[in-house]
Amino acid sequence: MRAAPVPAAVCRSTSMCSEKTGPAWGGSTLAMACTSRAMRRRLPVLGWLPRYSLTCLRLDVTAGITVGLTVVPQALAYAEVAGLPVQYGLYSSFVGCFVYCLLGTAKDVTLGPTAIMSLLVSSYTFHDPTYAVLLAFLSGCIQLAMGLLHLGFLLDFVSCPVIKGFTSAASITISFNQVKNILGLQGIPRQFFLQVYETLRRIGETRAGDAILGLSCLAALAGLRAMKSRLHPTASMEPLATRASVLLVRSCATARNALVVLAAGLVAYSFQVSGSQPLMLTGSVPRGLPPFDPPPFSKAVPNGTVPFGRMVQDMGAGLAVVPLVGVLETVAIAKAFASQNDYRIDANQELLAMGTANLLGSFFSSYPITGSFGRTAVNAQTGPQCTLVLLSLAYLTSLFCYIPKAALAAVIISAVIPMFDARIFRTLWRVKRLDLIPLCVTFLLCFWEVQYGIMAGVLVSGILLLYSVARPPIKVLEQGVLLVQPGSSLHFPAADHLQDIIRDRALAAASPPRSVILDCHHVSTIDYTAVVGLAELLQDLHKHGISLVFCSLQDPVLRALLAADLEGFRHFPSWEEAGEAAMRHTHGCWQAGAPREPGE
Amino acid sequence: MRAAPVPAAVCRSTSMCSEKTGPAWGGSTLAMACTSRAMRRRLPVLGWLPRYSLTCLRLDVTAGITVGLTVVPQALAYAEVAGLPVQYGLYSSFVGCFVYCLLGTAKDVTLGPTAIMSLLVSSYTFHDPTYAVLLAFLSGCIQLAMGLLHLGFLLDFVSCPVIKGFTSAASITISFNQVKNILGLQGIPRQFFLQVYETLRRIGETRAGDAILGLSCLAALAGLRAMKSRLHPTASMEPLATRASVLLVRSCATARNALVVLAAGLVAYSFQVSGSQPLMLTGSVPRGLPPFDPPPFSKAVPNGTVPFGRMVQDMGAGLAVVPLVGVLETVAIAKAFASQNDYRIDANQELLAMGTANLLGSFFSSYPITGSFGRTAVNAQTGPQCTLVLLSLAYLTSLFCYIPKAALAAVIISAVIPMFDARIFRTLWRVKRLDLIPLCVTFLLCFWEVQYGIMAGVLVSGILLLYSVARPPIKVLEQGVLLVQPGSSLHFPAADHLQDIIRDRALAAASPPRSVILDCHHVSTIDYTAVVGLAELLQDLHKHGISLVFCSLQDPVLRALLAADLEGFRHFPSWEEAGEAAMRHTHGCWQAGAPREPGE
Numbered sequence A, B: 001m002r003a004a005p006v007p008a009a010v011c012r013s014t015s016m017c018s019e020k021t022g023p024a025w026g027g028s029t030l031a032m033a034c035t036s037r038a039m040r041r042r043l044p045v046l047g048w049l050p051r052y053s054l055t056c057l058r059l060d061v062t063a064g065i066t067v068g069l070t071v072v073p074q075a076l077a078y079a080e081v082a083g084l085p086v087q088y089g090l091y092s093s094f095v096g097c098f099v100y101c102l103l104g105t106a107k108d109v110t111l112g113p114t115a116i117m118s119l120l121v122s123s124y125t126f127h128d129p130t131y132a133v134l135l136a137f138l139s140g141c142i143q144l145a146m147g148l149l150h151l152g153f154l155l156d157f158v159s160c161p162v163i164k165g166f167t168s169a170a171s172i173t174i175s176f177n178q179v180k181n182i183l184g185l186q187g188i189p190r191q192f193f194l195q196v197y198e199t200l201r202r203i204g205e206t207r208a209g210d211a212i213l214g215l216s217c218l219a220a221l222a223g224l225r226a227m228k229s230r231l232h233p234t235a236s237m238e239p240l241a242t243r244a245s246v247l248l249v250r251s252c253a254t255a256r257n258a259l260v261v262l263a264a265g266l267v268a269y270s271f272q273v274s275g276s277q278p279l280m281l282t283g284s285v286p287r288g289l290p291p292f293d294p295p296p297f298s299k300a301v302p303n304g305t306v307p308f309g310r311m312v313q314d315m316g317a318g319l320a321v322v323p324l325v326g327v328l329e330t331v332a333i334a335k336a337f338a339s340q341n342d343y344r345i346d347a348n349q350e351l352l353a354m355g356t357a358n359l360l361g362s363f364f365s366s367y368p369i370t371g372s373f374g375r376t377a378v379n380a381q382t383g384p385q386c387t388l389v390l391l392s393l394a395y396l397t398s399l400f401c402y403i404p405k406a407a408l409a410a411v412i413i414s415a416v417i418p419m420f421d422a423r424i425f426r427t428l429w430r431v432k433r434l435d436l437i438p439l440c441v442t443f444l445l446c447f448w449e450v451q452y453g454i455m456a457g458v459l460v461s462g463i464l465l466l467y468s469v470a471r472p473p474i475k476v477l478e479q480g481v482l483l484v485q486p487g488s489s490l491h492f493p494a495a496d497h498l499q500d501i502i503r504d505r506a507l508a509a510a511s512p513p514r515s516v517i518l519d520c521h522h523v524s525t526i527d528y529t530a531v532v533g534l535a536e537l538l539q540d541l542h543k544h545g546i547s548l549v550f551c552s553l554q555d556p557v558l559r560a561l562l563a564a565d566l567e568g569f570r571h572f573p574s575w576e577e578a579g580e581a582a583m584r585h586t587h588g589c590w591q592a593g594a595p596r597e598p599g600e
Helices: A008-018 A021-027 A030-042 A045-051 A054-081 A087-103 A115-124 A129-148 A151-157 A160-183 A192-201 A208-230 A240-254 A256-274 A308-315 A318-341 A347-363 A373-379 A387-395 A405-419 A423-431 A433-448 A450-470 A492-507 A528-543 A555-563 A575-599 B008-018 B021-027 B030-042 B045-051 B054-081 B087-103 B115-124 B129-148 B151-157 B160-183 B192-201 B208-230 B240-254 B256-274 B308-315 B318-341 B347-363 B373-379 B387-395 B405-419 B423-431 B433-448 B450-470 B492-507 B528-543 B555-563 B575-599
Strands: A299-301 A304-306 A474-479 A481-486 A515-519 A547-551 B299-301 B304-306 B474-479 B481-486 B515-519 B547-551
Touching (some): A054 A087, A087 A129, A115 A318, A129 A308, A129 A347, A151 A347, A151 A450, A160 A208, A160 A318, A160 A423, A160 B528, A192 A433, A208 A256, A304 A308, A318 A450, A423 A433, A433 A450, A450 A492, A450 B450, A481 A575, A492 A528, A492 B151, A492 B450, A528 A547, A528 B423, A547 A575, B087 B129, B115 B129, B129 B308, B151 B318, B151 B347, B160 B208, B160 B433, B192 B433, B208 B256, B240 B256, B256 B405, B304 B308, B318 B450, B474 B492, B492 B528, B515 B575, B528 B547, B528 B555, B547 B575
Parallel strands (some): A481 A515, A515 A547
Antiparallel strands (some): A299 A304, B474 B481
16 A cells, blocks of 8 residues: 555666565575675675666666756755855765765665755854864764664654655645745745745746746656656567657656756756846856865864864754754655665664764765755655766766756756655545544644654654553453453553453442453563552452452463462463353352451 | 562551541442542542541541651751751641642652752752742642643553662662761761762761660661561450550550650750750751742842743753652652552542642742652551641641651651562562563662652663564464464554564565465554555565465454555455465465566
8 A cells, every 4th residue: 555646657667776686585595695685784785786787877877967966056055054165065965875875775865965954053063164074973973873782673663654744744845945946036034934925925026037947847847757657668579669769758757857957057058158147047166075084073263272072062962963863864764765665774774874974974074964855856766876976076066057946946846746645644534543643743843843843743653652552452341240351461551541440340330249350362461560450459359359360361471470479360261261260259259258348 | 469568557557547438439329429439539538538537536646746746857857958948848848748638649648848859949949949939839830730631641651660669769768868867977968879988987976875866766666566567456355454455555556656756855855954965956946837928920139030931941941850750759659658558549630639739838938849758658657637737837846856866767767668679679580570670770770869760760661661562572373374473453663573574484485475364363453554564565475476364353453454445455254264265365376476577
């Protein structure tokens, strides 16, 4: 059941290169498979490199150029958000995607500067590159430590409704964030609600050139995608001309981002040559790679140096918030893609990859990076082999200044719009209404701040989970005896609840002395608090002349109850036998209990 | 199974007054019982007041004097810990116990200033009574709000091992805290480890008078308690003299705290009259009740006033920490007593009672109060009717100055020592080893700071709980087909885990195409993330020519799976039928699937 209307057909051709893992691995012997599997788990690059082919290379050249054309202007914009000189955006872009390409498990994700991370960086590093680079180094260390300690299982606690809420909200936020570029508006604030307000207020200032170009690009992209999803692979029996034309259209559709950006760049260039420029352009970009230097562990100021300890103290909560939001964002995105493109992610490996990327990145003057939603959405459709991005960075930067911002906006919008999943609300209403709560909380709060949305969603779904553990379904049947059947294992938050239910039902009856059978059929584990609760219940019911017997105990539960040495503990293999024994006991107890009661 | 070696026989006679609730209520009709029960739930005083008798009054006079003799010097000491003038300790003592006596559900708990709360108050209120009283008011509001919102269920998450760890550690800490008074040492620091170090280092400075008095009191208390627990109720056929002597010894044993303190006071008084005083005394106490005034919402300072907002800002995290630690401490104590003295506490009612006590207390210049461990332990053995404490406060204060500190220390030590439960470690080792982790974490951290111990314990047991939900027991059987049976409900953190297990087992087999039967017998609820996980699994196994069928679905789970409209979803009432169907399907699928595979 794939709820999102994802461009599955588009994705499939891209993931061709590494999709052969399954059958290849199935053919080898089990022992060999295990060794190679363990190695590939740590270095996923070993999985795809031996099978790298000319077909892959062709796809990757297209991908590299397209990604390069998208990443570079984005990086410049994000560096501005982070309050750093524009080249830091570029420095942050290439190490991350290179490392992730070697170590990451989600092949559709690339690491790099993102809007959210840039915002966090700007609020914790005082617009100072020294602090930003040190923060990248320390965040990397924290993420590596989490990965090495195998804390990746924590990410299982990001549930599907939270991810859906986040991706749906993010697709709206990111799309709307690009509307200003399509309309040619400048000086629009970053906060979503202010952005909507300002964009609508200033819609009259729309620049005709940008709007026409942007909308044309959007239309072209939508058309090419629709064409691609309707084209079926041609059979070899069809005429050559048909096959060639289908292949041509398919290639154009696959490289549509690059084509659209190239065409828009040519239009902008011809305007530039003719002397008038109606379009907003990306502007000039400094060329070359960043220097390789260890991250700064102190900072020189006019009257001395700021030592390491002081810098760490200055960043304060940022050292917790930045690595955690980074991991949460990456894994949320990775999970979304894993479920779309049908592969699984290893959270510990993601942590190692992110940690290494941030750590290495800080040696190349990178600020903290994370899985990017906007850019990832582009990659998912054109492939992530990152060496080519590096080449683009080194040699193509001088051409980037002619790219119109409206064309890039169109590429981003057309990539993220399909991630909005309106049907999820209806699906959850039908399947599990309670899950609408984390979905809505995440969705709505993400418009305010994405990190608050994700955190609130995780918190709400955690609370709902704990609540369901604390209040397990308990079936109560009255058939002469009281038959009580908890629907799941008994954990400490449920101990009092079970006790209250049985006590209320047993003591509230018209003729109090009766028997209670606790059917532990579905109870697979029990903890000490629950055992104590049952012991209290046994004593309490005994005081009122009511017997409590257990039945259908699973082995671990029986062992725990026997070890606890409960007073008056009796158990039977089935509830029928327990019922018979209980009935006999009730009559005996009632006769013996009656004279005792006044002395109690 | 009562693990703590509690003075049960001692407790029973005290709780006589309110223990008749059960039978009285059992006799009335159900409808009447419900109404009166609801009223009594909100005003527990209605439960015991109509049955208040002369016997109760006699016990309560003893209790009042004993409690008064203990509470007042403690209150003075705690006020010093909080950094406030000593009378604030007294002001904080009486409203709390009066309110709790009307509204509280745990009859053994009294509210008042405590060591922990005093420490928190000292760190958040700058040794300024204005701030302390405002903090009491605001904490009361927060606790009332929690009670009205029925957030009491949150306290179910304080598990038994955490409470045991806390009470055991607290009994050691509180006892050791009193050793300095027995030895007559002054200027010992409050922090436990420093206290142990300083006490041992300065043991040579022991004052003979205090030590002799203190140890004699301890011996007397231990002897009287031992005597009481060995005395059996006399039957009416025995001679009058025997019965009278037994009754006398019983009364002495019950009022032993008061007797010991009175005797010690007389000794001190005779020394005072004779002119030499070898004992440390409590010293003079200001007499009279505090004024009734609304809490201060602003503070006058030499150069203007500090407004309300500024005061709130100054207290900062204290506004979260103080009410929460207060509730946690009270409920932990109330739970410990409820399990000892066999009654149940209503957490929402506890919140309302504590909130009201703090709110009202702030009108009587009280600082934040909570359930007191040391004092509560005394009350549990002598009864909690608090009007008499108020009378003691108003009329007996002038006598309190002669109470030797060593005698009070002996009372406290003999009350808290039985709360140390060494057997819990062995019990947990036998019953549930995993529960030793929260126990040890709580126990050890409580020596550092009690609030950290409780919080860490709650956190650790919460993590273990979430882990058990995330990794439910999953049985896997291979009998031609793969039979997989999750041991509990499927929640989102377990979705990936189940998928991984089935995938690994199904695909790692020598002959990959086989059938998988998912036996959902123990699955009583399922959430959307788990449904999505199963959908992915169905698709994924189908790709590899493996069929997945479900069996023994409970109604809510079946409804959710049908609503989700899974592709290829098939289910059967029992695993035998599922097995047959799966075998048939496997053969069919294998034949159909074989030619399809290369095209995949």
